[in-house]
Amino acid sequence: MNEDVRNEQVLARQLSAxxxxxxxxxxxxxxxxxxxxxxxxxxxxPAIIVAYGLVAVIALLLGRALTAMAVAHPTxxxxxxxxxxxxxxxxxxxxxxxxxxxxxxxxxGQLVAASIYMGYWFPAVPGALWVLVFAAALIYVNSxxxxxxxxxxxxLVLIKVVAVVLFVGLGVLVLAGVxxxxxxxxxxxxxxxxxxxxGLTGVWLGCCFVIYSFIGVEIVGVTSGEASNPxxxxxxxxxxxxxxxxxxxxVTVSLLVALTPWNELGIGESPFxxxxxxxxxxxxxxxxNAVVLVAALSSANANIYLIARTLFSLARAGFVPDRLGAVxxxxxxxxxxxxxxxxxxxxxxxxxxxxxxxxxxxFGSALFGALFVWLMIFVTHVAFRAPAVPxxxxxxxxxxxxxxxxxxWVPDLRVTLAAGGPWLLLLAIGYRISGWxxxxxxxxxxxxxxxxxxx
Numbered sequence: 001m002n003e004d005v006r007n008e009q010v011l012a013r014q015l016s017a018x019x020x021x022x023x024x025x026x027x028x029x030x031x032x033x034x035x036x037x038x039x040x041x042x043x044x045x046p047a048i049i050v051a052y053g054l055v056a057v058i059a060l061l062l063g064r065a066l067t068a069m070a071v072a073h074p075t076x077x078x079x080x081x082x083x084x085x086x087x088x089x090x091x092x093x094x095x096x097x098x099x100x101x102x103x104x105x106x107x108x109g110q111l112v113a114a115s116i117y118m119g120y121w122f123p124a125v126p127g128a129l130w131v132l133v134f135a136a137a138l139i140y141v142n143s144x145x146x147x148x149x150x151x152x153x154x155x156l157v158l159i160k161v162v163a164v165v166l167f168v169g170l171g172v173l174v175l176a177g178v179x180x181x182x183x184x185x186x187x188x189x190x191x192x193x194x195x196x197x198x199g200l201t202g203v204w205l206g207c208c209f210v211i212y213s214f215i216g217v218e219i220v221g222v223t224s225g226e227a228s229n230p231x232x233x234x235x236x237x238x239x240x241x242x243x244x245x246x247x248x249x250x251v252t253v254s255l256l257v258a259l260t261p262w263n264e265l266g267i268g269e270s271p272f273x274x275x276x277x278x279x280x281x282x283x284x285x286x287x288x289n290a291v292v293l294v295a296a297l298s299s300a301n302a303n304i305y306l307i308a309r310t311l312f313s314l315a316r317a318g319f320v321p322d323r324l325g326a327v328x329x330x331x332x333x334x335x336x337x338x339x340x341x342x343x344x345x346x347x348x349x350x351x352x353x354x355x356x357x358x359x360x361x362x363f364g365s366a367l368f369g370a371l372f373v374w375l376m377i378f379v380t381h382v383a384f385r386a387p388a389v390p391x392x393x394x395x396x397x398x399x400x401x402x403x404x405x406x407x408x409w410v411p412d413l414r415v416t417l418a419a420g421g422p423w424l425l426l427l428a429i430g431y432r433i434s435g436w437x438x439x440x441x442x443x444x445x446x447x448x449x450x451x452x453x454x455x
Contacts, residue, residue, distance in 0.1 A: 040213075041265050043410060044206030045197040046189045046257040049250065051206035052213075056246035059214045061396035062374060063242040065381035067235050070221045072384075074230035077313030078221035079377045084317070086383040087376070093319055093434070094427045095376045100310040100340065101423075102369025103303045106215070108344055109366060110300035111135055117293040120273070120286070128352040134297060135344045142304045143334050149305065156298035163291035164252055170284075171255035171275075179281070184259065192261050208367075208407045208416075211400075213249060215370045217242060218377065219302065222309055308337035319434045364407075364415035368423060371404045371416075 041048050069082045077096060084092020111134050115127035141152055170179075177183025189195055196202065220238045256265075259275045273292065276284040312333035315325030324336045378397035381390055407416040 039412060040206050040209035041253075041257060041262045043198065043209065044202040045193060045195070045262045047196040047198075047203045048206045048210065048257065048262075049254050050196075050203050051210045052246075052250050052253055054203075055207055055210045055214055056242075056250065058211065058374075058396055058399050059217050059246065060242050061392045062377060063217055063220075063238045065390070065393045065396070066218060066221045066377055067238045069381060069384055070234045071231055074234065075313075077310070077317070079218060079373065079380060080310065080313055081317075082384065083376050083380045086380050086386075090428075090431050091376060091380070092317070093314075093431050094424075095373055095380075096310055096314050096317075096319070097427055097430065098369045098423070099373050100307050100314065102366050102373065103307045103310065104340060104344065105366040105369070107300050107303040107307065110296045110303060111344065114293055114296040114300065117289055117296065120289045126352065128349075131344075134300065135341065138297065138301050138304050139337065139341045141301060142308060142337055143328075143332055144330065149301075149332075153298060153301055153305075156294055156301065160291055160295040160298060161248070163288070163295075164248055167288070168251055168255060170281075171259055175255075175258060186258055188258050188261055192263055197262075205406060205410050207403050208410050208413055210249075211374075211403055212367055212370065214245065215374075216299075216302070217245070218373070219306060222306055304337070304341065307340040308333050311336040311340050319431075364413050365419050367407065367413065367416045368404070368419045371400055372420075372423075375400045375404070 040051065044051055066079060070078060073082060073085070075081050077092075080092055080096030080099060082092075083095040108131075111131045112127070114134050115130035118125065118130045119127065142149060173179045175184050175186070198205075217238075220234060220241055256275060273285050273289045276288050311320065312325055312327075314320045315322055315336060324333075324339060326333070326335050328334045375397055378393045378400065381393040382397070385393070404416070404420075407413040
């Protein structure tokens with residue numbers, strides 16, 4: 001067994017396949033669907049449906065690649081550990097730090113979104129206060145045993161999945177004219193400039209937003225470190241995750257653009273709430289706002305789980321102080337959780353200083369880290385399969401790289417590429433600085449026996 005993999009075998013293995021799926025869905029079905037879908041529709045029009053289909057294919061390729069590696073090496077460091085094993089030590093460091101930082105920023109974005117939703121009921125309360133309150137609550141939940149965390153997340157995810165199903169059912173009835181007045185039909189899909197008002201270019205640029213909605217597929221790999229039976233649960237969880245997520249996104253977004261003119265959607269509130277508000281169904285908009293709030297908190301909860309495990313993995317590899325690789329009696333990496341959560345303070349500051357643009361800023365900054373990690377997962381799988389050449393992973397890597405470059409032509413996402421250079425430079429500096437300590441830790445850290453925990 002690889003040394004990095006052995007070093008991480010101190011986490012409690014309590015997650016079932018169902019809980020793994022729920023954790024992954026929790027991280028994926030959040031503001032990418034309920035809030036950022038308004039951004040994506042604005043660049044592609046109704047043809048955003050096609051963009052979701054294209055990105056679903058990329059997610060499927062990524063899921064297959066990650067499953068193969070996670071079954072062979074089930075560990076919390078997941079694709080970060082694999083990059084270190086099959087590409088280079090720096091690649092392993094860069095992937096883990098990028099994923100940690102990306103998820104910290106993404107979690108801040110989820111909490112900012114939650115504060116936007118709270119403004120529906122409490123417009124006079126500062127959004128930064130809601131960010132602070134929700135962050136404290138989620139940190140507490142994540143300090144509990146992972147089995148309990150998986151249960152809490154499962155219920156949160158169940159609420160938003162049921163809500164999506166109800167929205168779909170309600171949308172079909174409205175389109176057919178059963179409720180809400182005369183039948184709307186499909187005229188909104190072809191009106192206001194046609195189905196593809198910005199051509200194929202709009203569809204492709206829409207992928208830049210849509211791919212963020214699928215960030216979370218890789219969570220199944222991270223949960224492999226705490227899976228009860230990795231060889232069986234990981235493939236099952238990944239299949240359910242990718243196909244279930246793709247179906248949810250394509251169906252709901254199709255209904256979204258069919259129910260209301262695409263050029264009337266934005267991010268001042270959830271597009272789902274906007275649709276129900278326009279339909280004037282009593283109480284429906286308020287209920288949906290509660291649902292999208294739960295969705296944002298569920299995603300933030302899953303993201304906090306991820307950032308704690310990623311920093312834990314960095315500590316066990318010797319890149320950061322070894323105390324951050326400790327776990328409590330329940331098997332939860334609490335020191336890594338607390339340090340990671342300190343980064344959420346940035347969300348409070350940004351929300352307070354730039355209330356109108358905070359979400360877009362978080363979105364664009366986190367997207368670079370996410371795309372970099374996805375690109376490296378494909379590259380790592382190519383090395384993992386050497387000397388054979390996995391065509392799917394090669395294609396996936398090219399598509400992700402093309403989407404990353406394309407963000408420059410989306411005004412709201414130019415921060416994605418702008419953040420890339422400084423991001424990679426800081427990674428190189430951090431790796432260099434940690435080199436001396438990494439050598440010392442490698443000599444001092446003892447590999448734990450199976451099931452042993454270092455507290």
